[in-house]
Amino acid sequence: MPDAVRTSAVRAVLIMSLTLIQAMVAFLCTLTGSWLAFPMVLGGVAGTVVATWSVLDVWVTRQVWNQRNGVVSVPSSTARRMRRERRRARRSARTAERDGTGIRQRREKSGDLSRA
Structure with a gap:
């Protein structure tokens, strides 16, 4: 995997893992009835949007790299x-x-x- 694609893939994995952790915290806060539940749910929605964007970034970066440098095989x-x-x-x-x-x-x- 080329460096640019690897960098964006690592970034996407980190963002996705943080989003999953945030979703789990939001779920647990909702179960306990904490006041933090609503802000965490909003953060989870925003995190989901950012994680989706980062996965699309990996795909676009890979396509651009293949177009510029040819297919690595x-x-x-x-x-x-x-x-x-x-x-x-x-x-x-x-x-x-x-x-x-x-x-x-x-x-x-x-x-x-x-x-x-």
Whole structure:
């Protein structure tokens, strides 16, 4: 998960957990008949609106990130195949370079055939 999406997701989880705690306190205050019940219920409604907004923020942030940076996915078989081809090309270039400049090649080119 990208950093921006992770940040908004953590924020949403914290807001949702605080809203659930507030709802539980409002419920308990209502059961006991406390004067704090009505303000807590109003706070719970506001918290629910904020929690919904934060979940929508996660969704929008994820969509924006995907649109700007492309979809993050595990390497597909196509990506693996391309990596393998690049690796083979590098290996073959290295071996061709080694074969062309080996000790035997240099001796044969210089005319020194005492060791064959």
